[in-house]
Amino acid sequence: MVISPLSDSRYRHLFSAQVIALFGTGLTTVALALLAHDLAGGEAGKVLGFALALKMVAYVVISPFISAFIQHLPRRTVLVLLDVLRAAVVLVLPWVTEVWQIYLLVFLLNVFSAGFTPVFQATIPDIIKNKDQYTKALSLSRLAYDLENLLSPMAAAALIALMNFNMLFLLNTAAFLISAALVVTVILPNKAQHSGDVSFWVRASQGIKIYLKTxxxxxxxxxxxxxxxxxxxxxxxxxxxxxxxxxxxxxxxxxxxxxxxxxxxxxxxxxxxxxxxxxxxxxxxxxxxxxxxxxxxxxxxxxxxxxxxxxxxxxxxxxxxxxxxxxxxxxxxxxxxxxxxxxxxxxxxxxxxxxxxxxxxxxxxxxxxxxxxxxxxxxxxxxxxxxxxxxxxHDQYKLEHTHEALQHNHWHIHDEHHQHEHEGWEGPEPHSHPHRHTALKHVHPFVIDDHHPRWP
Known part of the structure; x- marks a missing residue:
């Protein structure tokens, strides 16, 4: 019997933050359609179509750069800040009077979401280490998106019968702030150290390179x-x-x-x-x-x-x-x-x-x-x-592969790839100094990284 990931209070708070933020986003989706109709009438579909394209541009272009920029920042601080910024953008939407303002605010909202979502997703496996529990956590996350698609429009329809649709934007603002408050309650694990001399542009492209080489x-x-x-x-x-x-x-x-x-x-x-x-x-x-x-x-x-x-x-x-x-x-x-x-x-x-x-x-x-x-x-x-x-x-996680002799400098600990002598000035692990790798052939879980630049 696999224990539910919700038994971990850290994951429970993060999952609750996700559900509440998604529910608020669903309300804004409905309210935005009504706002576009108010401003553009029969052209509302065109307005929403262009706004949706801007959302995709924010996700495609901005996400890798935000991820690289915030990589060294504390995750909890980043998640809370992005939730607060999303709340601030949504709070402005009830006062929009021009179509171009919708475009600007929707783009900004999704720029912040493009930073929030990957950091949030990458945090979960740092909390849930058990494979079966992590699989359940992924299913719960997927379920949260589906519930938002089902329940938010229904809730929005009921609320509109009682109030002006602009109130939905204010409810979404409250949802983002509640999400931020829940994230504040979670102590997240420290991130692994990364090479301090890696440039911003290398960090920005690193994920894409790993992805496309795998x-x-x-x-x-x-x-x-x-x-x-x-x-x-x-x-x-x-x-x-x-x-x-x-x-x-x-x-x-x-x-x-x-x-x-x-x-x-x-x-x-x-x-x-x-x-x-x-x-x-x-x-x-x-x-x-x-x-x-x-x-x-x-x-x-x-x-x-x-x-x-x-x-x-x-x-x-x-x-x-x-x-x-x-x-x-x-x-x-x-x-x-x-x-x-x-x-x-x-x-x-x-x-x-x-x-x-x-x-x-x-x-x-x-x-x-x-x-x-x-x-x-x-x-x-x-x-x-x-x-x-x-x-x-036959996709195997463990692969036999060969390392050529190599000398370079990066942050490391003394794992199976780093067995070398010290001169006494290198400092505690992880540390960075010039070191040499001898030629080696072995088997272990294989991923693209500094020591494995090509798939075997």
Missing amino acids: PRLRGLLVLCMVVAAAGAMQIVNTVVYVRTELGLGESWVALAFAAVGGGSMLAAFSIPFILRKLTERHTMLIGGGIISISVLLGLMQPEVSMLLVLWWLIGVGTSMILTPVGQLLTHSCQEVDRPAVFAAQFSLSHACWLIAYPLAGWLGAQFGMPTAFGVLGLIALFSVTMAALIWPT
């Missing part, structure tokens, strides 16, 4: 394209398909979105059990296959009952791909590089969405829903096939 992570990136292709079809075109193609009311749009969240929640609950039977690779590829087939079945122009089933299956497949991601990243890098690698995943995965969002909208508007279903389904199917080829079938 075969399983390249496979993961292609699977992120599967998720983005299906997700963009669902998010962008559900309202058009249900309201225009099927001629149904708004309640059916809400049910379609709820179907995705319901499927994802079910899979998130099941992932800890699935991963005891299957590898991450098999689980995620099966999820990609479910997504691809579901989108391609949209070519049959399904009635609403069938559409709900397809959207439910997309939710299942999405969760099968995304829930194990944290575990995969943790196993694929050194602890010192974990924030940078999580930031790389955050940035690169959102680059897929940056491609998929406008493509889904353009295909649906220019060529119709069947074409959108077909093209995005084929992109998803092609991406699953590529992931299966890129990600080694």
